Amino acid sequence: MPAIALENFNYAYPNCDKTLDNISLSIAKGSFTVLLGPSGAGKTTLCLAVAGAVPQYFGGSLSGTVLVDGKPAKDTPMSELAQSVGIVLQDYETQLVAMTVEEEAAFGLENLGLSRSQINLRVKEALKKVGLAGFEKREVTALSGGQKQRLVVAGVLAAAPKILVLDEPASALDPEGTTELYQLLGDLNKQYGITILAVEHQLGDVLPHADNFILLENGKNIQTGSPEQVLSYMRKEQHFAEAIPPLYQLKLTLEEKTGISFSSWRCECDAIAEISKCLQKGVYLSA
Amino acid sequence: MQTLAPLTKLLLTVFVTVWAIMLQSIPALTILIVCQFAALAASKVGSNIYKGVASLFIFAAMLAGIQYVFNSDITLAAVTALKMVAMTLVFFILLATTRMQDLSTALVTQCRVPYEYAFMLTAALRFIPDFLAESKAIQEAQACRGFSSRGNPFTRLTSYMAIIKPLVLRAISRSETMALSLELRGFGNKKARSFSTNVALTSYDYISLALMFAITIYVIIRQLSIF
Amino acid sequence: MLELKNVSFGYKSQLSVLSNVSLRINSGDFLAVIGRNGSGKTTLTRIIMALKKPSKGEVLFDGQNAKKYSAADMARHIGYVFQNPDRQFFRETAAQEVAYGPEQLGYTTAQIADFVKDALSATGLSHLADAYPQALSKGEKQRLAIASALAMQPKLLILDEPTSGQDALEKQRLMKLLVKLNQDGMAILLITHDMDLAAAYPQRAIVMNNGTKAFDGKVSELFSNAHQLSKWGLTEPAALKISRGLISFGVEQTTSANELSHHLIKLLGRTTHADASTAN
Numbered sequence A: 001m002p003a004i005a006l007e008n009f010n011y012a013y014p015n016c017d018k019t020l021d022n023i024s025l026s027i028a029k030g031s032f033t034v035l036l037g038p039s040g041a042g043k044t045t046l047c048l049a050v051a052g053a054v055p056q057y058f059g060g061s062l063s064g065t066v067l068v069d070g071k072p073a074k075d076t077p078m079s080e081l082a083q084s085v086g087i088v089l090q091d092y093e094t095q096l097v098a099m100t101v102e103e104e105a106a107f108g109l110e111n112l113g114l115s116r117s118q119i120n121l122r123v124k125e126a127l128k129k130v131g132l133a134g135f136e137k138r139e140v141t142a143l144s145g146g147q148k149q150r151l152v153v154a155g156v157l158a159a160a161p162k163i164l165v166l167d168e169p170a171s172a173l174d175p176e177g178t179t180e181l182y183q184l185l186g187d188l189n190k191q192y193g194i195t196i197l198a199v200e201h202q203l204g205d206v207l208p209h210a211d212n213f214i215l216l217e218n219g220k221n222i223q224t225g226s227p228e229q230v231l232s233y234m235r236k237e238q239h240f241a242e243a244i245p246p247l248y249q250l251k252l253t254l255e256e257k258t259g260i261s262f263s264s265w266r267c268e269c270d271a272i273a274e275i276s277k278c279l280q281k282g283v284y285l286s287a
Numbered sequence B: 001m002q003t004l005a006p007l008t009k010l011l012l013t014v015f016v017t018v019w020a021i022m023l024q025s026i027p028a029l030t031i032l033i034v035c036q037f038a039a040l041a042a043s044k045v046g047s048n049i050y051k052g053v054a055s056l057f058i059f060a061a062m063l064a065g066i067q068y069v070f071n072s073d074i075t076l077a078a079v080t081a082l083k084m085v086a087m088t089l090v091f092f093i094l095l096a097t098t099r100m101q102d103l104s105t106a107l108v109t110q111c112r113v114p115y116e117y118a119f120m121l122t123a124a125l126r127f128i129p130d131f132l133a134e135s136k137a138i139q140e141a142q143a144c145r146g147f148s149s150r151g152n153p154f155t156r157l158t159s160y161m162a163i164i165k166p167l168v169l170r171a172i173s174r175s176e177t178m179a180l181s182l183e184l185r186g187f188g189n190k191k192a193r194s195f196s197t198n199v200a201l202t203s204y205d206y207i208s209l210a211l212m213f214a215i216t217i218y219v220i221i222r223q224l225s226i227f
Numbered sequence C: 001m002l003e004l005k006n007v008s009f010g011y012k013s014q015l016s017v018l019s020n021v022s023l024r025i026n027s028g029d030f031l032a033v034i035g036r037n038g039s040g041k042t043t044l045t046r047i048i049m050a051l052k053k054p055s056k057g058e059v060l061f062d063g064q065n066a067k068k069y070s071a072a073d074m075a076r077h078i079g080y081v082f083q084n085p086d087r088q089f090f091r092e093t094a095a096q097e098v099a100y101g102p103e104q105l106g107y108t109t110a111q112i113a114d115f116v117k118d119a120l121s122a123t124g125l126s127h128l129a130d131a132y133p134q135a136l137s138k139g140e141k142q143r144l145a146i147a148s149a150l151a152m153q154p155k156l157l158i159l160d161e162p163t164s165g166q167d168a169l170e171k172q173r174l175m176k177l178l179v180k181l182n183q184d185g186m187a188i189l190l191i192t193h194d195m196d197l198a199a200a201y202p203q204r205a206i207v208m209n210n211g212t213k214a215f216d217g218k219v220s221e222l223f224s225n226a227h228q229l230s231k232w233g234l235t236e237p238a239a240l241k242i243s244r245g246l247i248s249f250g251v252e253q254t255t256s257a258n259e260l261s262h263h264l265i266k267l268l269g270r271t272t273h274a275d276a277s278t279a280n
Helices: A043-051 A101-111 A116-130 A145-157 A175-192 A227-236 A246-258 A268-286 B006-022 B026-042 B047-071 B074-097 B100-109 B115-143 B153-184 B203-226 C041-048 C094-104 C109-122 C138-150 C168-183 C195-200 C226-231 C238-245 C257-279
Strands: A004-012 A018-027 A032-036 A061-068 A085-088 A163-167 A195-199 A212-217 A220-225 C002-010 C016-025 C030-034 C056-061 C078-081 C156-160 C187-191 C204-209 C212-218
Touching (some): A004 A043, A032 A043, A085 A145, A101 A116, A116 A175, A212 A227, A220 A227, A227 A246, A246 C257, A268 C238, A268 C257, B006 B074, B006 B100, B026 B074, C016 C041, C016 C056, C030 C041, C030 C195, C041 C156, C078 C138, C094 C138, C138 C168, C168 C187, C168 C195, C226 C238
Parallel strands (some): A032 A195, C030 C187, C156 C187
Antiparallel strands (some): A212 A220, C002 C016, C204 C212
């Protein structure tokens, strides 16, 4: 059973045109999926549909189905879905409601009515996972941007969701913070098997961890597949090709012009290793 | 003071208000105020609380002055001012020595206040610093567009719209985002909510409450016997 | 045009936010200010804009000490575009929004109308002149904020992370706009985390590290030392990292993926040719 499955899903906000147009896609359990596309493509709306907020919170009209962890997102109460899906919205500062770190991490669990001992246990675990162990009594306002971001992740992780959805989580972070955040998400994905769905513009930052790309435009699912497949498509069809990260711009150009076929690069080191091999072969021969 | 449970302190607020209303003599009210002051001092609260207390005294003095102008009865004016200080000082004690989270938990679990209302209280306090920071950021942004608060009061008010309007819009947008985020974290759950903070009453609280009852009875008897 | 002399800034409880920073900005400069969050980048620009006064040192504008100037005074010469343009919009239409700046500076109605028209056209927003600012897309809002700054006829434009949260198309559009403005004589100071952008468009870069100015020079020089980059919390553009890793094969160092692909195609072309010739 896939973690998330959409079938012919159409959605329009009240008194608006369609935001999502006949979307069908399936996200496997344990995958690290990245949602990409131009602004206004419907990426945020898709994330909200997975969390049940669309249509339960926003109203509007829809057709088709959204199944999350086997449950229909339309009919399952949002508080129940919150146990399967943790979502981190774009404006993460506004998501922080408590005064101290441990209160913040405990908030979601209190809403779900867990016992005090269970809450304490889960909060400890969640803070440890995001690297904020020992910060329990710290005031939220005293945290740095990166720490606040990790606290928000801890807050949703405490409910032990199987799926984590993040909408542009790195937009307020510097390059070091971004690398750390995606490393954290990658670890959560590999070590704990949590399915990750992230919206991201800077594709180079997610390449080391992602195994699935979904290209959205104008509410339609344009292309789904491995990062390699989707980026090659974007290049071939010149469809939103500006978003291809420099690593792949290089790869695809080299493949086009030299006919050499490279493996799926995840980072610059992969590129260096493979290109070196090719160049070495040549040097050997010309000598 | 910090060791008392929030419920005890809430009840203290009620009791002190009752005492302040019932007591009529200046010496009695002064004793009440002095005791509260001693409690405040013993609690080691921050210096801004004392700034607030000082403003309270000034305000009370002004009130007494106004009343004296209308009534020419200095005793009545003094008593009114002292009552006001006595009743308000206890709120300072309550808010300075109790954590918002604990107060909210006590209101919901022990006073049967619906959670949504208690949450409004804590959320408001949580977001005051954010709100202030936001208004400062807006002021800076508009200053970079040439905004400056000069001119007569009327033009200053109209030019302040450049600060107020975006602030209100931002507040609305943030509350919308926050509401969505709360729902997504299970806020609207129909099942009972749990609380991770402990606000149970200890023997210290029961003793204090007994003491407060005793004082109340003493005050009632004394007032009745005076009449 | 603008000079900072030994500027230091700090709060009572904190260590110095800025330590002894001196720099010069000349008209026509296009420079990037980069560094970690907390390195002092934003504070630096806020001192330039007189939103904060230096604790020590002085800020000189056109040779004059800017001590007595407020941000509103500096607004005559410097346009500051904040990261979150939502904060400043409060009027009914985009055109009225853009008109706010010049109105505050006391220009005549006719002048204001001209400035607004030019600013909207420069930022590609003329067709949205009557649109409600809050209803615009992120990219449009950012451009509207830039138009609002342009309408005040500044000589220097400071932008704080204008491309964060924008998609690739918007980023390109924004950078093209900045390049054009710079070509027309505007000095541009760009705070950014995007190393690819910093490598591609500005000519000069200033790196802030722990409140001090760690580097001030040509962008090409900045990227010649990878060890330093990581010390300052910066990442290398992918093309640079790859070209460095292949240096033993005689690959030229470059920050542009395009250039690197040209170099590599030549080298690889030779090797595949050699492959083919031995096969024969």
